[in-house]
Amino acid sequence: MEKARQFLEKGAASNGADRVSRITFPPHRAHQESSFYEYFILRGVRVDRVQPGSISFSFRVPPRLTDxxxxxxxxxxASLIDELGAAVINQGSQPMDVSVDMSISYISAAKMNDELEITSRRLGQVGRYFGTNVLIRNKTTGEVVAEGRHSLFRAPATASKM
Structure with missing residues (x-):
């Protein structure tokens, strides 16, 4: 254990991790603003078309999201499928939806700066349980990049205790 600690301490000094550890973010106000995570993933996503039960988005792959x-x-x-799958069932004033399950098929690669078309569809609802499908295509070639099925649960609204 001591060797691992020493290795990590040496590595931290050489790669700037000490500067990263000093970065601070103000506390996130849930339901009032986007989190850092949402901002990081969704920055650059544009809504192209909204229809009942379906939303189409455009997105150019930025360097920050590449391997x-x-x-x-x-x-x-996976994060795009999670966020954009939830977007198609969002009802603004309702409590936040919680992802229960995702199944993703990775079919082809999308390169940095590729323009993607992302379509999120609501599949159905049983009680407070929702199903969505998210299809990601390369806008230029039409090739499917990934497809995800996403299940979400909406927590019941809680009454104020005031």
Whole structure:
């Protein structure tokens, strides 16, 4: 354990981690503003079309969301599916939806600066349980990059105790 601690301490001094550890973010006010995470993932996403049960988005793959090979990182793809799948069932004043399950098929790579078309569809609802489908395509080639099925649960609104 001591060797691991020493290794990490040496690595931290050489790669600037000490500066990163001093970065501070103000506390997030839930339901009032976007979190750092949402801002980081969704910055650059544009809404193209809104129809009942469906939203289409455009997104150019930024360098911050790519892996070492310049492809859209799989974690970034999963985050986009999570956020944009929730967007199609968002009802503003309702409590936040909680992701229950996601199943993602990664079909092809999207490169840095590729323009993507993302379509989020509401599949259905049973009680407070919702299903969505998110399809990500390369806008230029039409090739499917990924497809995700996303299940969400909406917590019941709680009465104020005041």
């Amino acid at each position: 070492g090979e310049g492809n859209l990182a799989r974690g970034a793809t």
